[in-house]
Amino acid sequence: MAVELSKMDDCALLxxxxxxxxxxxxxxxxxxxxxxxxxxxxxxxxALIVTGAGEKAFCAGxxxxxxxxxxxxxxxxGAELGQATFAKLDGLPFPSVAAINGFAFGGxxxxxxxxxxRVAVRSxxxxxxxxxxxxxxxxxxxxxLPRVIGEAKALEMIxxxxxxxxxxxxxxxxVHRLVDGAAVDGAMALVREFASYSLVALGLARAAVTRALDxxxxxxxxxxxxxxxxxxxTADAEEGMAAFTEKRKAAFRDE
Numbered sequence: 616m617a618v619e620l621s622k623m624d625d626c627a628l629l630x631x632x633x634x635x636x637x638x639x640x641x642x643x644x645x646x647x648x649x650x651x652x653x654x655x656x657x658x659x660x661x662a663l664i665v666t667g668a669g670e671k672a673f674c675a676g677x678x679x680x681x682x683x684x685x686x687x688x689x690x691x692x693g694a695e696l697g698q699a700t701f702a703k704l705d706g707l708p709f710p711s712v713a714a715i716n717g718f719a720f721g722g723x724x725x726x727x728x729x730x731x732x733r734v735a736v737r738s739x740x741x742x743x744x745x746x747x748x749x750x751x752x753x754x755x756x757x758x759x760l761p762r763v764i765g766e767a768k769a770l771e772m773i774x775x776x777x778x779x780x781x782x783x784x785x786x787x788x789x790v791h792r793l794v795d796g797a798a799v800d801g802a803m804a805l806v807r808e809f810a811s812y813s814l815v816a817l818g819l820a821r822a823a824v825t826r827a828l829d830x831x832x833x834x835x836x837x838x839x840x841x842x843x844x845x846x847x848x849t850a851d852a853e854e855g856m857a858a859f860t861e862k863r864k865a866a867f868r869d870e
Contacts (some may be wrong), residue, residue, distance in 0.1 A: 618647040627655045627663045634669030640722045641678040652703040661810040664802045666714035676721025697754030701729035714798035725754040733790040734801045735781045742778035813851035813867040
């Protein structure tokens with residue numbers, strides 16, 4: 616299967632398994648990813664790791680042969696499919712980590728940008744090269760990249776079709792950590808740092824941060840006040856504060 620879904624301890628793993636094509640995204644694979652994300656949303660796990668098979672590529676982007684000779688309406692439906700599929704990562708009840716094990720180009724980088732966190736091997740290369748084909752990113756890249764690295768760097772990467780190394784990606788905030796060894800192992804190490812926290816609190820924290828990017832600061836502060844108040848109303852907050860007072864480790868139940 617081109618999209619494999621499995622479980623590692625208390626973490627789900629989604630692997631693109633098309634290494635002969637550098638794990639490129641066909642429309643069929645996008646639909647398979649969407650189905651896998653719908654399925655994993657109901658799993659009793661603490662996180663999702665997304666990666667690619669092989670040592671060369673996380674995902675080299677869209678299957679270009681599939682994009683030629685299509686009517687404009689078909690092209691729009693294709694963009695909407697990619698956007699809707701990757702948006703499902705935002706709706707998961709737990710964080711996601713892109714384990715970038717090689718090239719992450721075009722739709723591959725857009726998939727990684729949709730994850731909560733990104734780790735990459737030191738040999739990884741990342742970019743949105745669509746401009747070199749007379750195109751622009753269509754699966755969310757023009758919207759998510761500037762939110763991650765800022766407008767100036769995003770314009771440089773998108774309008775120049777510029778590829779960045781893993782070192783530069785970490786420096787500009789495109790990836791959170793570089794990995795010595797297997798990308799999935801590095802992703803699991805990151806997961807272990809938040810896996811014991813309340814999923815409710817993690818979700819509220821992410822919502823507060825991401826919503827802040829779309830509103831003026833005074834509106835963002837209102838959102839923060841609302842969401843932090845919701846956090847105080849959870850059983851996990853009571854457990855966390857009690858554990859702090861009693862000098863013990865909190866046992867969160869995600870409620």
